[in-house]
Structure formats: structure tokens, C-alpha cells
Amino acid sequence: MRILAIESSCDETAVAILSGQGDVLTLESSLVRSQIDIHQAYGGVVPEVAAREHLAYLFPMITQALVEAKVSADDLDAIAVTAGPGLAPALRVGVEAAKALAWAWHKPLVPVCHLEGHIYASWLETITPPQFPALALIVSGGHTELVLMRGHGSFERLGETIDDAAGEAFDKVAKMLGLPYPGGPQVEQLAKQGDATAFDFPRAMLDKPNLDFSFAGLKTSVLYKLRANEESLNDAKFRSDIAASFQEAVIDVLIKKTARAIAEYSPKSIILAGGVAANLSLRTNLQALGVTHNVDVHVPPFAYALDNAAMIAVAGYYRALAQNFVSPLTLSANPNLDIV
Amino acid sequence: MITHNAAETQAIAADLARTLHGGEVIALIGDLGAGKTTFVQGLALALGVTDRVKSPTFSVMNEYRVPDRARPGHGVVINSIKRLIHVDLYRLQTDAELSALSLADERRADTILLIEWPNAVSVDLAPDITVTIEHQGEDEREITIATK
Ligand SMILES: Nc1ncnc2c1ncn2[C@@H]1O[C@H](COP(=O)(O)OP(=O)(O)OP(=O)(O)O)[C@@H](O)[C@H]1O
Ligand SMILES: [Mg+2]
Numbered sequence: 270m271r272i273l274a275i276e277s278s279c280d281e282t283a284v285a286i287l288s289g290q291g292d293v294l295t296l297e298s299s300l301v302r303s304q305i306d307i308h309q310a311y312g313g314v315v316p317e318v319a320a321r322e323h324l325a326y327l328f329p330m331i332t333q334a335l336v337e338a339k340v341s342a343d344d345l346d347a348i349a350v351t352a353g354p355g356l357a358p359a360l361r362v363g364v365e366a367a368k369a370l371a372w373a374w375h376k377p378l379v380p381v382c383h384l385e386g387h388i389y390a391s392w393l394e395t396i397t398p399p400q401f402p403a404l405a406l407i408v409s410g411g412h413t414e415l416v417l418m419r420g421h422g423s424f425e426r427l428g429e430t431i432d433d434a435a436g437e438a439f440d441k442v443a444k445m446l447g448l449p450y451p452g453g454p455q456v457e458q459l460a461k462q463g464d465a466t467a468f469d470f471p472r473a474m475l476d477k478p479n480l481d482f483s484f485a486g487l488k489t490s491v492l493y494k495l496r497a498n499e500e501s502l503n504d505a506k507f508r509s510d511i512a513a514s515f516q517e518a519v520i521d522v523l524i525k526k527t528a529r530a531i532a533e534y535s536p537k538s539i540i541l542a543g544g545v546a547a548n549l550s551l552r553t554n555l556q557a558l559g560v561t562h563n564v565d566v567h568v569p570p571f572a573y574a575l576d577n578a579a580m581i582a583v584a585g586y587y588r589a590l591a592q593n594f595v596s597p598l599t600l601s602a603n604p605n606l607d608i609v
Numbered sequence: 610m611i612t613h614n615a616a617e618t619q620a621i622a623a624d625l626a627r628t629l630h631g632g633e634v635i636a637l638i639g640d641l642g643a644g645k646t647t648f649v650q651g652l653a654l655a656l657g658v659t660d661r662v663k664s665p666t667f668s669v670m671n672e673y674r675v676p677d678r679a680r681p682g683h684g685v686v687i688n689s690i691k692r693l694i695h696v697d698l699y700r701l702q703t704d705a706e707l708s709a710l711s712l713a714d715e716r717r718a719d720t721i722l723l724i725e726w727p728n729a730v731s732v733d734l735a736p737d738i739t740v741t742i743e744h745q746g747e748d749e750r751e752i753t754i755a756t757k
Contacts, residue, residue, distance in 0.1 A: 354668065355668075356668070356669060357670070358710075410667045411667035411668055429661075430663060431661060431663065432646060432647075432650075432663055432664050433646075433663075433664045433666070434663075434664070434667060436667075437664060437666055437667055441641055441642075441666075444641070445641065485642070485646065485647070485664065488641065488642050489642035489747075490747075492640075492641060492642045493747045604668065604670070605671070605672065
């Protein structure tokens with residue numbers, strides 16, 4: 270089975286072609302056109318710009334992907350597309366394009382949840398994919414969730430953030446430190462030189478028995494620490510210490526809640542997913558947790574941690590095997606689409 | 610009014626919820642971490658919204674259904690309100706970007722429209738109510754509610 274996948278839920282316009290035979294997956298093309306440069310100039314991800322840019326890139330990218338994969342439309346068996354969650358105007362571009370192609374080429378259409386796609390990134394470039402049940406920790410600018418995956422297409426949310434996402438906290442702390450968007454990676458860079466024990470920032474929700482997260486209080490706590498030390502705002506050591514202590518607080522909570530979920534659900538694998546999976550310190554800590562609990566940890570290949578269509582293609586492939594098709598006439602983008 | 614914790618801020622939001630009829634646009638003004646989202650959480654709960662109200666900074670716009678019957682004990686029986694739309698314009702930089710959201714279309718008699726960071730761009734929806742939250746200390750906030 271060969272799948273063409275389209276992703277346009279936020280910053281990136283992406284197209285991929287993947288073929289599968291049972292559990293053997295071959296990625297034949299994966300193209301990502303990032304709008305981050307445009308957004309950097311604007312200081313944020315902006316729906317209107319995102320939609321316009323997605324539209325301009327999408328069709329030439331589909332043509333290029335077919336050329337790279339050395340196939341034609343006739344060789345495709347299904348079309349997969351991210352149906353949500355995401356920014357409505359951006360999502361709509363991909364969904365409408367996928368619907369038009371499915372209709373014109375008479376191909377079955379598979380809607381994919383963006384979060385499910387992030388989880389499936391761990392099926393790329395590996396000969397030992399995750400085993401079920403798998404526990405996924407999804408950490409990005411818009412999401413912080415623990416999801417139990419019992420099998421292909423079977424997901425249960427165990428917990429999530431009740432306010433800000435972890436990636437959002439990184440971006441807002443970056444903003445408080447006067448760093449440009451998207452600030453998460455710069456906060457990580459700063460943290461490398463800092464002392465993570467310099468400031469004792471709060472670890473919210475650890476006293477609660479559930480698997481939910483909260484990062485709004487941490488954001489406010491960092492703000493007050495900066496306000497109380499205005500004279501040090503340009504001091505390199507102070508800034509690194511703030512970044513390191515903040516990052517430590519985020520990772521500490523993520524790891525402890527994941528540990529709790531491992532104890533409760535005894536997964537065979539742990540999957541790290543989402544843009545914050547690029548954070549090296551989070552990766553290292555999660556690997557160590559896996560060693561402690563004797564569970565294998567799957568971290569997406571670097572190229573597929575951020576938004577891409579290859580991961581949507583894998584998710585779409587397994588959904589297509591299960592015949593989870595929808596009519597091009599009824600599918601519409603759903604900004605609030607849930608993983609389950 | 611001065612509040613000393615998030616719960617007190619949410620109680621003020623609940624009081625405001627009891628005065629709403631539907632169709633109101635509410636602007637929320639305040640710095641990072643002031644408590645705008647916290648305020649909306651209190652207001653939504655009082656209206657009977659059962660979904661979790663999370664920060665809309667990344668998603669820009671979240672929509673919640675208001676059930677027909679209000680939560681017992683909250684004293685709100687306003688069945689004319691069917692939806693709550695929670696918008697955050699923090700990441701928007703130019704007026705043109707706003708047009709894609711079609712906010713004016715969302716202003717309906719059965720909807721409460723709450724907007725964080727309304728000053729990020731010039732919203733052409735005049736708010737009916739402006740809630741201003743100012744940092745006074747780590748857990749203290751001064752809240753001012755102005756009605757048009
Ligand atoms: N008196 C108070 N009123 C409201 N929030 C308070 C108060 N005291 C402490 N807090 C805390 O401050 C934080 C406010 O964060 P919140 O995300 O609601 O702010 P916000 O104004 O929406 O920020 P942003 O600009 O990032 O969207 C919460 O963690 C809340 O618990
Ligand atoms: Mg907010």
C-alpha cells in the first residue's frame with residue numbers, strides 16, 4: 270500500500286509518500302517547507318500568513334514528492350491528511366487539497382489526528398518499533414499529554430495540561446528574557462551554562478494523584494523572579510540560572526508524572542513525541558527513566574520530532590489498513606480534534 | 610478589587626458570569642501571567658462549561674459548549690447562552706492576520722466572546738465589558754471591571 274500524506278496544521282507545510290508491506294515501512298519522499306522564517310519576522314505563528322503560505326507551497330510540493338518517489342498518482346492507494354487539531358485557516362488548506370485530490374484521483378481518504386501523527390514518528394527509521402501497550406508523552410507548544418496506546422488506532426488520554434502547554438511555557442519564559450520567537454531552543458541553550466538548583470521553581474500538580482500537568486504557575490513564578498532581580502536581567506549567569514532552573518522544573522514534572530503512569534499501566538514502550546522532544550535534557554532524562562523501569566524508550570529521529578508529513582503517512586497507513594476511510598464530501602478540518 | 614489567590618479571581622469571574630445574557634464581548638487586559646486565562650476558567654465554570662478551559666495562546670481560538678442547564682448551586686440559569694469562545698491574540702502581530710479568524714462572525718446572541726491580548730491587533734469589536742487584571746504581588750491582583 271502506498272500513501273500520500275499532507276500536513277498543514279501550523280508552521281510547516283509538509284508532504285510525504287510512504288509505502289508499507291505489513292510492518293515494513295519505506296519512506297519514499299518527505300518534504301517540509303517551514304514558515305518559521307516568515308513567522309520569526311512577525312513574532313508568532315499567525316493564521317492568515319500560515320494559510321496563504323501553505324497554499325502557495327502545497328501543490329508544487331506534491332508534484333515534487335511524486336517525482337522523488339518515482340511514482341505517479343496511479344501508484345497511490347490512499348491519501349492521508351491532518352484533520353486537526355491546529356489553526357483552523359491553516360488546517361483547512363491541507364484538508365481541502367486532500368479532499369480535492371481524493372475526489373479527482375478516486376483514492377480513499379484517511380483523516381489523521383496531528384497528535385497521533387507525532388506518536389507515529391517513532392515508527393520511522395527503526396527496525397524495532399514501539400511495542401504495545403505503549404505510553405506516549407506528547408510535549409509541544411500546544412500540547413502536553415500522556416496517552417496510552419494499546420494498539421494501532423487505539424488511544425486513551427491519561428492526563429494533560431490544565432492550563433499552559435510545556436512548549437508554551439518555554440516560549441513565554443523566552444519572551445520574558447527578551448529572546449526572539451520561537452524561544453524554546455534558546456532557553457535550552459541558555460540552560461546549558463546554568464545552575465539548575467539556583468532557583469527553586471514550583472513543581473505543580475505533583476501532589477495530585479492524577480496524571481495532569483500545569484505550567485501557568487511556573488510561568489508566573491519565573492516572571493516574579495525576574496521582576497525581583499531587574500538589575501540582573503542582563504547578567505549572563507543570572508539568565509542561564511533562570512533558564513536552567515525553569516527547564517529543570519518542567520522536566521522534573523514531566524518525568525515524575527511519566528514514572529507514575531509507568532507504575533499504573535506497565536507499558537512495554539515509552540514514546541516521546543512533539544516539538545519539545547528535541548530538548549536534549551528531556552531526552553536524556555526519559556532514557557534514564559526507561560533504564561530504571563526496564564522499559565524501552567523511543568525518541569523520534571531528530572528530523573521527525575517537529576511537524577512533518579512522514580509521521581502523518583505512518584499514522585494514515587495503519588488507519589488505511591483498518592479501512593478507516595471517510596468520504597471527501599463529509600470531511601472537514603477540526604481545530605479541536607481529539608486523539609481518541 | 611484586590612484578590613489574593615486564583616480562587617478569589619475566579620469567584621469574581623463567577624459573579625460577572627451571573628450578569629451575562631449572551632452576545633457580550635469581554636476584553637481581558639493584563640500582562641503575562643496576570644490571570645486572564647484563570648479568570649476565563651472561573652467564568653466558564655460558573656456558566657456550566659464542563660470541558661477543561663486551557664490557554665488558547667497556541668490554538669488562538671477555543672470554543673466551548675454551554676450546556677442547557679447550569680450547574681446546580683452556581684445560581685446561573687441563563688439558557689440563552691449556548692457557547693463560549695475564548696480567543697488569545699498574543700501571537701498575532703498585524704491587523705490583516707486577524708481577518709482570518711472572522712471574529713465578528715462569532716459575535717452572536719447565544720455566545721460569550723472572551724478575548725485575551727485584544728490590544729495585540731486592533732480588534733474592531735468594541736468590547737461590552739473590559740476586565741483589567743494588574744499584578745500587585747506574587748499572588749495579589751487588582752481587578753477592574755468596566756462595562757460600556
Ligand atoms: N490573585 C490571583 N488571581 C489570578 N491568578 C493568580 C492569582 N494569584 C496567583 N495566580 C496565578 O497566576 C497564574 C496566572 O496565569 P494565567 O495563565 O491565568 O495568566 P494569563 O494572564 O492568562 O497569562 P498569559 O498572558 O500568558 O495568557 C496562575 O498560575 C494563577 O494560579
Ligand atoms: Mg492566558
